[in-house]
Amino acid sequence: GENVEQHPSTLSVQEGDSAVIKCTYSDSASNYFPWYKQELGKRPQLIIDIRSNVGEKKDQRIAVTLNKTAKHFSLHITETQPEDSAVYFCAASKDIGGFKTIFGAGTRLFVKA
Amino acid sequence: NAGVTQTPKFRVLKTGQSMTLLCAQDMNHEYMYWYRQDPGMGLRLIHYSVGEGTTAKGEVPDGYNVSRLKKQNFLLGLESAAPSQTSVYFCASRDLYRGIGEQYFGPGTRLTVT
Numbered sequence: 001g002e003n004v005e006q007h008p009s010t011l012s013v014q015e016g017d018s019a020v021i022k023c024t025y026s027d028s029a030s031n032y033f034p035w036y037k038q039e040l041g042k043r044p045q046l047i048i049d050i051r052s053n054v055g056e057k058k059d060q061r062i063a064v065t066l067n068k069t070a071k072h073f074s075l076h077i078t079e080t081q082p083e084d085s086a087v088y089f090c091a092a093s094k095d096i097g098g099f100k101t102i103f104g105a106g107t108r109l110f111v112k113a
Numbered sequence: 114n115a116g117v118t119q120t121p122k123f124r125v126l127k128t129g130q131s132m133t134l135l136c137a138q139d140m141n142h143e144y145m146y147w148y149r150q151d152p153g154m155g156l157r158l159i160h161y162s163v164g165e166g167t168t169a170k171g172e173v174p175d176g177y178n179v180s181r182l183k184k185q186n187f188l189l190g191l192e193s194a195a196p197s198q199t200s201v202y203f204c205a206s207r208d209l210y211r212g213i214g215e216q217y218f219g220p221g222t223r224l225t226v227t
Binding site: 006009031032034042043044045046049051089093094095098099100101102103104105106 | 154172
């Protein structure tokens, strides 16, 4: 069935360094790729998304890249800050069949001050 | 706007008991979803609805039932709770008419089945 794999499961970086989280998806019909941030005890919240007709998107310190041929997409956080510490989920969705979204298992990011 | 709300926030059930989780949204969204979140497994779709009066199965529907009698409400029922249903449950909604895009999540319900 449809699957999204996410790596690494845990990532620890020094404040100011960059963090990269990678995902692969199995359904070639997927055309929307959101990233959610979830702080401890809180709900997931969208931080950035990318559609299949775009290869890269940037929003301040956050960027996402998409390689549709390889079915890979990645989240890049630059100049990390302690408040970036959270669990990040990638996901893949398509605009048919109820817009169902398949989530990766999550990456727990620790930013050390 | 309150966005997406869920009741209750916490619940402890004994094996075999039943309960209903309520999700409400005030954004006039067509699509609504129920997910469960377990450690190391991300969010898994239980059931979803593409409009009032419709429901469909997701990835892990067994042991759950849902109803969407009103557009703004999506109910998740557990008829006979099992310890394997201990989890955090999130409801989400999405606006059909803006095309594929962001899901808005509720605050979650933490359910423990003993």
